[in-house]
Amino acid sequence: MEKMIAGLLAIPGLKLYGISDPRRFEHRCATIVVRVEGFTPVELATKLGDRGFFTWDGNYYALNVTEQLGVESTGGFLRIGLVHYNTIEEVDRMLAALQEILRA
Helix, strand or coil: CHHHHHHHHCCCCEEEECCCCHHHHHHCCCEEEEEECCCCHHHHHHHHHHCCCCCEEECCCCHHHHHHCCCHHHCEEEEEECCCCCCHHHHHHHHHHHHHHHHC
16 A cells, blocks of 8 residues: 555645555555546546556445535546555556556
8 A cells, every 4th residue: 555655646636535644554444546637537447447457436425525525526536446456566557557547
């Protein structure tokens, strides 16, 4: 989780929701939700899926949360579950794919 979150936080225009301080990771789960300026969650999930990464878009039945955070009307979040990307190599590939999509 440390590698994934550090890599995500290094991406310009990306907003990570939830705990991002490694000293507090014991208080969060390995599900990460983000938004990236200029991209919709469904667009990113689709492009990552085309590259073999299984991410999700939407509100994940947390409608109140997405409404309160002001993201429901624009597609919710991109959800990345580390249960699927649990080696350093897999995290590196996921981050590289996301960065490639954002540069295109």
